[in-house]
Each structure stands twice: as C-alpha cells, then as structure tokens.
Amino acid sequence: MDDYLEKSPNAARMVKAAEYLVSAFCILVTQGQLNVSTSMVDDEGVDLVFHQRGSTATLAVQVKARMLSNTMAQRGRFQAFVRSQTFTPRNDLALLFVSVDDRRGQLDQAWLVPSVEFDKRKGGAASQGRYRFVASRKEGSQDQWARFRLRPLQLPEGILQHLEDLDQAQLTAEDRLAGVDALGVDEHVWRHVGPPGTGLVTGIVDHSRGEDGRPRARLLDLV
Template sequence: MGLPDSELEAPSPAGRMGKAAEYLVAATCILASRGRLNVATQLIDDEGIDLLFSSADAVTSLAVQVKARMSTSKRVKSETFMAFVRTQTFRPRPSLDMLFVAIDVDRGAIIAAWLVPSTVFAEEATESVTQGRYRFYASLKEGGRDRWQTYRLAPEELAPRLLARLRELDDRTI
C-alpha cells in the first residue's frame, strides 16, 4: 500500500532541470571526446558528487559536482553566473572538481562552463560563515574579468579539459 496522494511531494522542476543539465554535460563530454571519456552518475548525491569521469587512457577517475544555471534565470540573462556550495558537505580533494555550467534551455546546449579543482575553489571562493556556504560568482561576458576567468571554458573545450585533468591526476599517482 502506497502513501496517500496528500503525502506525496510533487517533483521539483529545479531538480529535474539540474539532473537534465548533468546528463547534458555527460552526453556532451562523451560525444565530444569521441567516446574516450566515460561518465558514471551517482544514485545518491549525499557526498556532493554528481558525475564521475574516467577514461581508458587514465588510471584514476575525477569526481565532479555540477552546479547549473539556466538561460531563463535573471542572473544568466544579465550575463552573470552565481552558485552556492554548502560548506557542510563540501570536502575539497585533488580528485574532485567543481563544474559550474550555464545552459541554454531553448537549444539544450552548454553556453559556458568553469571547471575548478575543488582545492582551488576552497581557497578562492567567497565564504559566508553566517549562511554556511561558498559563493561562486563569474561573468558570462566575453573578456569578463573575474577571479574565475582562467577556468572558463567554451563548450567545445570541456571534454579536452576533463581528459587533461585525468592525465594530471594520473601523473600525481605514478
């Protein structure tokens, strides 16, 4: 016997959009790498890991936490990107990267992305002690000048950068 309808929660549109963005990133990276990248998803997201990238060319894998914002949001429309990461669950380590990604919902495509090693993010992000979270804030404008500019990637640069990150992790383990 299931729960009464009154006790069932309606699915969150934001949750659906976030999960769709994760799958879009995964599919885009597999296709753009011509199948060199493999991606696993987590059944439970209690460790802040959304995607796990691996490659036949690499010994290690790279865990990635995805923070997506849609083109319909006010911030993205104003050519800025802002996301928050809870300090309570965030555990920086060499094998974890943060992926901030702006998504064009009309085209179902990545507009821009920032792939930031979690150790760098922990050092550079603005932390709100009272709200218990780190803030990521970047410009979507071409040539924007913010602290995250060096990590910004065009959609076609994401898969090659992930492959490079896997090689970097391999070099550390050998």
C-alpha cells in the same frame, strides 16, 4: 538546496537533465574516450565521476547548472551556491559551474574549478552553510574565475587534462605501492564487430590482505 531550486518546481528536473547533457556531450565529443558514472547515494556532493579509457584515474565532479532563462544569467552573471557540509577539497574533485541554453537544449558556458582552487578563492566563512560562486558571463571579463571559464568544446579537453594530471600523480607517488605484498594479474580480451576490432588489457591488482584478513582488490594499473 539552492534558492534557485526552491523557486521552481521543475528546476531540480532541469538541473538533473543538465548533468546528463554534460555527460553525453563529453562522451560524444571525445568519441567515447571519456566515460561517466554517477553516485547511487549523493551525500558527498559528487554528481558525476569521469574516467578515461585505459586509465585508472577518476575525477569526481560536483555540478552546478543554471539556465540562460534565469534572471541572473540574463544580466550577464552566473551565480551558484556550494554547501559547506558537502564540500571537502581534494585533488580528484572539481566543481563544474555550467550555464545551459534551455531554449536550445545545449551547453552555453562552463567554469571547471579544481576544488583546491575553489577552497583558496571562496572567501570568508560560509553564509547560511553555503559558499557563493559569482562569475561574469561576458567575454573578456577578468574576474577571479575567468581563468577557469571554458567554451563548450573546451570542457571535454579540460576534463581529460585533469585526468592525465591525476594519472601522472598516481604513477609518481612514492607511497603508491606501500604495503603491497601480493599482486594479481588479470587479462581481458574482447572483440568488437567492426572497429576498433580486438582489444587486450592487463589489470594489475593489489591483493594484499587488510587487518580483517580480506584482500584489498585495489586496481593499481592497466597495461
């Protein structure tokens, strides 16, 4: 647990509220194009999982939220810690450092950092099992995290771009269909009252059997 959480009995509640704020904000701004899931068991450092309508790609996100009423934020800096035990860089994992205006209940600034990039820039060995993230909140600052800094309205766009990149990588991966010897096709039709009306989607599923003899039931694509 971060020092920030240890110092305030209400901080854990506020950080969880910040995660819901990020989720709702991204869904609303994208008009429902983005959806968000949460982990039932948080033992891998993943707080939110973003996915885009009509896409098979997902982006796992570890959220580190700090309030503007925090002393460090008032000094123009954002500081958070990432536990080394739960940090394993991979292409579909990003770290979201977000400052929240806790007086107005709205997002202030965000840094959306791919976990692979964080791994390159985090510095030396973890101190007390944690990596420290420190970034300037000042406009025009040029620290090593400046390229990842986003205004609130840029955050959903950044997440969508990550998902599109992941989707493209999946489609072009040479081993994507390796070992597939059985396919299933499932069609769904749904009707909404009002817009967007009737929708149709076809799911293509890998039904190849594993070593235990059971089908994998792995979604390959949506058309």
